[in-house]
Amino acid sequence: MTSAALIEIAEVTKRYPGGHEALSNISLNIKPGEMVFLTGHSGAGKSTLLKLIAAIERPTSGHIMVNGQNVGRMKRPALPFFRRNIGLIFQDHKLLYDRSVFDNVLLPLHIQGVIGNDAAKRVRAALDKVGLLGRERARPITLSGGEQQRLCIARAIVSRPALVLADEPTANLDDAYARDIMDMFRAFNEVGVTLVISTHDQDLIHRYGGRKVTLAYGKQVEG
Numbered sequence: 457m458t459s460a461a462l463i464e465i466a467e468v469t470k471r472y473p474g475g476h477e478a479l480s481n482i483s484l485n486i487k488p489g490e491m492v493f494l495t496g497h498s499g500a501g502k503s504t505l506l507k508l509i510a511a512i513e514r515p516t517s518g519h520i521m522v523n524g525q526n527v528g529r530m531k532r533p534a535l536p537f538f539r540r541n542i543g544l545i546f547q548d549h550k551l552l553y554d555r556s557v558f559d560n561v562l563l564p565l566h567i568q569g570v571i572g573n574d575a576a577k578r579v580r581a582a583l584d585k586v587g588l589l590g591r592e593r594a595r596p597i598t599l600s601g602g603e604q605q606r607l608c609i610a611r612a613i614v615s616r617p618a619l620v621l622a623d624e625p626t627a628n629l630d631d632a633y634a635r636d637i638m639d640m641f642r643a644f645n646e647v648g649v650t651l652v653i654s655t656h657d658q659d660l661i662h663r664y665g666g667r668k669v670t671l672a673y674g675k676q677v678e679g
């Protein structure tokens with residue numbers, strides 16, 4: 457692998473059980489500090505590619521290296537350690553509605569064994585970054601859609617990951633909220649966090665001007 461790549465995707469094909477080929481022969485390198493937009497129609501394979509990078513799914517053929525580790529071959533016990541360094545913002549990672557805003561962000565730290573004052577400080581720092589510091593005691597259900605998405609982001613970044621993967625983070629948000637979220641991502645990127653963000657919103661990509669990778673029917677057509 458080229459030494460400069462944080463993520464190296466080499467000739468990756470993903471076929472789901474049932475024979476459907478969601479990704480066909482994708483090759484892509486992402487360097488540390490890049491902000492990459494993954495775009496394409498619904499069903500193009502964006503989520504699948506993010507899941508492969510996060511080792512949520514495994515490639516059918518080809519290989520994916522993240523930070524020098526072959527994620528397609530990673531053994532199950534190694535996965536939690538690998539994911540500690542990745543912030544995941546996925547549609548199906550629901551908030552816990554019976555816990556406070558604070559506790560939702562605290563949970564990933566607890567799982568990693570960070571507790572006490574150190575954990576509380578980090579939770580507050582993460583909530584501060586997303587502008588929710590005043591809402592610590594609130595229940596997520598009382599937050600607006602945009603605020604809930606910001607809470608998901610706080611939860612994803614509380615472990616200070618070097619890589620953030622976000623699947624349609626601005627879907628279902630109006631323009632002002634979407635911009636809010638994107639400004640936040642840009643701020644993370646400015647301090648060196650590598651971001652891979654899937655979106656079908658071309659205006660957003662145009663406005664934020666990161667690298668664009670376009671998929672169509674599982675094939676890479678640009679980027």
Ligand code: ADP
Binds near residue numbers: 478499505
């Ligand atoms: P996108 O994120 O661009 O909308 P996806 O990666 O979700 O695309 O889906 C790519 C293709 O793979 C679609 O045809 C979808 O139906 C299929 N697919 C996604 N997940 C699964 C799965 N778990 N099992 C079978 N097919 C899947």
